[in-house]
Amino acid sequence: MLKEPEKLFNSVDSVSIPEKSLVTLIQNDKLSMSGIKVWEYVLKWGIAQNPELSSDPSSYSKDDFKVLKNTLQQCIPFIRFHNLTAREFLNKVLPYKKALPKELYVDLNKCFLDNDYSPSDVSKPHLTNEIKRIGSTNINSKIITEKHAELISKWINRENAEI
Template sequence: MDSKFYADLSQDLLLMLNDAEDYNVIIQTGDNQNIKEFRASTFTLFYKYIHTCEVDLSNQSGNDILGVLFASDELLIEKLFIYVQDHLIEKQSVWVKENYVPVLHTIAKFPSCKKLYDHCVKSICADPQSFITSKNFSSLDKDILYSLLERDDLNIEEIDAWDCLIKWGIEQTFSLESNNNDRTKWNDNNFEALKKTLNQFIPLIRFVEISSSDFFNKVRPYRALIEIKPVNIISNWIERKNGKNPSFNKKYKFDLLYRSSRDGINANTLRTRCNNQGSCLVLIKHHQSTKIYGGYNPIGFIHSNGHYCYTKDSFIFSFENSEDIQNMKISRVNSNHYDYAIDEHYSNGFNFGDTLIYTLIIQVIMIML
């Protein structure tokens, strides 16, 4: 009698699963706050897999296959999970590409889906244009967007990254969204709200790689959002972020070692305070000009007299003023002169190569990294 009962129940369940539209069934597992829901069409595949150890995904939609992936993970059916994840990568790549945002939102919650997540990220980085122009992009989770923008291998022009960030930020900001995206009608509160939304993302944009015309036309109108300081730009240069393969997320602590207005203009005092302190940054501002000059010494200053030091990472630079990031200039060591990059001469303060910078005629700020 029991075997007949289970046989009938099994047959009824199979009929129900094969005609989910008529039954309009959502199957729940778990209890209390740990309830998981599966569509009947997803459960059909499980039922057949459990009884036959076979699964056919050829006629299933991408959404249903994604549902099978998570159901197999929840039910700890490892072999099925691995098979379905590989199927999405190898056989459903077009669907995945067309639905990057909802797919990423779903799989980001499951550490076991790392293979599929990495596949999506790698594909986006290689060809981000279709992704950033997709209709769902503005709803992308902020943590996922941040992780993409901070990558070294994201193949996107900086101005395009800026454009898509502004677009995303507007849609994510209450009181702006698509019905109030006319910037000419914004007030200070609108800009402040957008700034709060984008605050953590702004440092990820490499403004030094944006052309002057694009900066003027596309970045400058949103200047209220940006707080770029010379120290941020110099940090980029130290990491060589003005190149095509910049590094990210290095944090620096700047300690003031010597300042002429505080310590007096004296080469001996400068050397006493700055020698053997590690990598050093020199900032110079003439009292009759807004220009800022400086240099970075990755070796640091040592007690020496007439000795050249080898490095390929030092550089000298200039700013027209602390607010003008478009007229910055940087000069790195010529590859033929690495052996002469730093000229250590104790009595003359600091020297970069054969160019001597006399501390007696300028105000100097020395900062250690």
């Protein structure tokens, strides 16, 4: 499952996976899946847990966002939001901003708008060796930031990365 999680996530029964199993899977640092794919799947799972929710967040009421936020609260700390591109954040996460913890949303905005901003510990994912490796490189450059290094890393790993 860790090497080919798409097989699980694309299966018909994928949205019926128990929350505890989902959290265990997404917090594993060996999960071979981009942060945006994890977010999309977790979102799909959360919406499926609440059949009254539409897949269109523009139609959500304040209560709908509360329901989704409560459903996703155990998963959100393990999503690698800081590894997303600005475009991924804008198109896939921003429409659901009311389902995110406020501190995380504010921190992500700062992170995507200011390349020199360092995310707070509260908003950093509670995982992975990959993130720890990238974060611990201490890039000492006036030219590139840690976000640039992450982008270059995605290119090297042949992940779909956009500036």
